[in-house]
Amino acid sequence: MAANRPKGTRDFLPETMAARQQVIQTVRKTFELFGFGELQTPAFERIETLTGKYGDETDKLMFKIIKRGSGSENGECDMALRYDLTVPLARVMAMNPDIRTPFKRYQIQPVWRAERAQRGRFREFYQCDVDIVGATGALAEAECLAVMYRCFVALGLPLVNLHINDRRVLSDLAAIAGAEDTDAELKVLIAIDKLDKIGRQGVTEELIRRGFVQEKIDALFAAIERPEQGDAILTALSTHLTPRGQEGITAIRALVDATVAMGVPAERLVLDPTLARGADYYTGPVFEAQMPALGIGSLGGGGRYDTLIGRFSKQDLPTVGVSIGLERVLVVLEEQGLLPTPGPTAKVLVTLFNENEITTAISTANMLRDAGIATDLYLEPKKLKAQFKYAHARGYPFLIVIGPDEAANNSATLRNLETGEQTTVAIAELAHLINR
C-alpha cells in the first residue's frame, strides 16, 4: 500500500522539530515573563460551539467529524476541529464562571483549516495566543502588543512593524463607502484590507462588483489615503468620522502611549486606517505584526473583542488578545538565517566493539546518562566502521570505543569526531572529558 500524508499537512523530523521546539520555547518563556498562564483545550469542539462565530465562508473551512454510529450514513457531524484558539477560550470562560478576572492565559496549540493548500499555507498549523479576559482599557491592549513585540525581539526580529487601527474607525469608513448593514460592512473591510496588495484600482473594482457606487468609494479613499504621517493621520482622519469613529481614534492614541511606555519603540508602531483583520468579533483596537520587506503577510495580530465571550456566558467579558502565527514566523526566521541550530540528538556514541565487551559498553552508556550526557549506544555489534559512519552522519561530537585491552584496564578510547583527536582514558573520567 502507498504511504501518503493528507494534503496541506507536514511531518517534522528531528532536525526540523528541534528548531521548532526552541522557537516555541522562546515564545512560551516570553508569555510567562508577563505572567500569562497556560491553557490547553481539546482538538475538537462540539460543532455548535464553532459554527456561526467566524462567518459563513469560514464555516466551510472547518474539518468536521462524522458521528459514530447512527447519523453517520447521511453525513451528520457532531464535532469539528478547532479553527482558532479564541472561540475555545470563550467556551472555557463560560464553563468556568469562577475563574478570577483579569485572567491572563496563553495557549500554544495547532488549529486546522481546510484552505486550499499552497506555498507557506498549511491545513494544520500552530498558533501562539495570549488573551487578557476581563480587562478594559488601553493598558491591557498595550500589554498584548508589548508581549508580542518582545517575542519578536527574543526571536531576533526587532524590526517588525505593529500596525494599529480600531474597529469603530473601520465601521465609520464602511459607512462612508455606503455600507448599510454588518454584511456590507464586512465586504468593505475585506476589500480595504487588500489595499497594499491590489491598490486603489483593485479595491474600487472589488467594491463596484459588490454593488458599491463610485462616488462613495471615492469618499472612502479621500478619508484613508492620507499624505500625513503619525498622529497627524489620526487628526485628519477624525474629521471624516462620527462620534463612534472618534472614540476609536481616542482609543488608538491611548494605546500608542501605553505601548511606548511598555518599551516598544515608537517607530515600530504604524497607524494604519486600512488594517481590517478578518474576524467579525472585534469591537475596539485591532493590530497586526508585519514585515513588509519580506513579502510575507501578517506574522500575528489581534485586537479587542468585548462581546464574543458573552455569546457563551451570561455576562459580557471584555477581552483583548493577540495570536502569533508560528508557521510564518518560522519561514521568516529561516529566510533570515535566524533559525536556531540545535545540536545533534546525542553528544556521544558508545560503540560495541564485540560480543564480549557489550556489558562494559552498556554500563559506560549508563554512567554517562547518569551524568546527564545525552548518550547514544550502538545496538548491534556491527563493524566499527559502520558505527563510526553512523556517529559522523548524526554529527555527534564524540565516540567511545572499548575493546578487550581497554576493558581489562577499566579504560576507553575517546575520539573527538570534530578534531579527530583520540585518547585512552579511565572510564570514570569520560563524563568529565565530554562535558569539558
Place this chain on the structure above:
Amino acid sequence: MAANRPKGTRDFLPETMAARQQVIQTVRKTFELFGFGELQTPAFERIETLTGKYGDETDKLMFKIIKRGSGSENGECDMALRYDLTVPLARVMAMNPDIRTPFKRYQIQPVWRAERAQRGRFREFYQCDVDIVGATGALAEAECLAVMYRCFVALGLPLVNLHINDRRVLSDLAAIAGAEDTDAELKVLIAIDKLDKIGRQGVTEELIRRGFVQEKIDALFAAIERPEQGDAILTALSTHLTPRGQEGITAIRALVDATVAMGVPAERLVLDPTLARGADYYTGPVFEAQMPALGIGSLGGGGRYDTLIGRFSKQDLPTVGVSIGLERVLVVLEEQGLLPTPGPTAKVLVTLFNENEITTAISTANMLRDAGIATDLYLEPKKLKAQFKYAHARGYPFLIVIGPDEAANNSATLRNLETGEQTTVAIAELAHLINR
C-alpha cells in the same frame, strides 16, 4: 447558547497545565538522554493509512473527518484522527526512505479514540512513544525498557513492574488452546490478557463462549499456571512450546540480561506468559509497565513489531518501541502525592497606585521582566485592596506599590505577601531583592 465540551475531553487550566508540562518535560528529557530525536506528525491521517492496522473493533473507534464538498452528503470520510503514534511512524518511514537506520525517534502527542467515556479514560489523551527503527536484537528491546523505566524513576515511581512476554510464546499458547488461525489466536490472547482481572473461571467461560473446548483450555492453563518463579517459569513453560515458542523464550532471556545490564533492577522484571498486549502487529518480545497495588492498568508498554512498517514501505524494517500512557501516569502521580507543584504564574505584581504613577509602574514592570522575573502588571487603576486580593488569590510572593512619594524618590514599596513584611527601596534594587 450553552457552552459544552465534547464528551470524554478535558480543558487544562493553568494550575493543572503547569504540572502536566513538567511531567512531559521530564519524559522528554529522559528520551533525549538516550539520544532519541523528536518527531511530530499531523493530527489526522488519510483514512486508508489507519484502517485495517488495528483490527475491525478498533476501526470503529476512530474519529473520521467528513469530506469537504462533494461526498459529504452521504457521509464519505477521507481522513481520521490518529489512533496511536505507531502507524504514523510507519507512514513516515515509508515516505522517507533516506532516513538512516537505526532511527531512534520519540513522539509526544495526543491521540484520539471514540471509546465510551469513563473515569480515567478519555477520548483525547497523550502518548509518549520511543521507537528504534531498523535494529534487531535484544539490545534495542532492552533500551526501550530501560528508557521507559528511567522515565518512571525520574517521575518518582521506581517501583513500577515491567512485565515481559513474547508474541511467539503467545502464538504457541493460543495453538495449545485450539486456535487454528490468526483470528482465533487474537481471541485467545484477548481472553488470557484478562486473567488477572477475571480469573481462570472467567477466561474459561469467555473461551468456551467463543467456541473453544474445555480440554484444550485446560491444556492452556497447565502451561501458563506455573508454581515456578523467575527463570524457572521459562524452563517449565518451554516444555509445552514448539521451536517457534522456544525462540520466544530465548529472546525473553536475552532481553532480561540486557535490561539488567542497562541498570533496571532484576526484581522489577516480571516474566509473565499471560501478558498479551492488544495490538495485532507485535512479532517478538512484548512488555508492559504495571503498578498492581494501585488498581490501575498499564502505565505503558510496547514490544517488537518487525513487519508493520513493511506494510507501507517496500522493505521490512525491524522495529521495537514503547509507549508511556501519560494520563494514567498523571493519575498515579496525583494519587501518590508525587505531582510536581509548579509555582504561581508570576513572582510579583506591580500595582497601579493611581493614574499619575502609571508610567512609573509600567517601566518598573519592564525592568523586572528585563531581569527575567515573571512579572504581572495590574491593568486597571482599581482600588489597591482589589489589587492586593488579586495578587493573594494567585499566590504571587511579592507585590509592589509605587505611590506619588515613592515615585518622586525613584523608590517603591516591596511587600512580601508570604511574611507580610514591607520595605521601601530604590526601584533599581527591586530585581535583586525579588531574586534573593
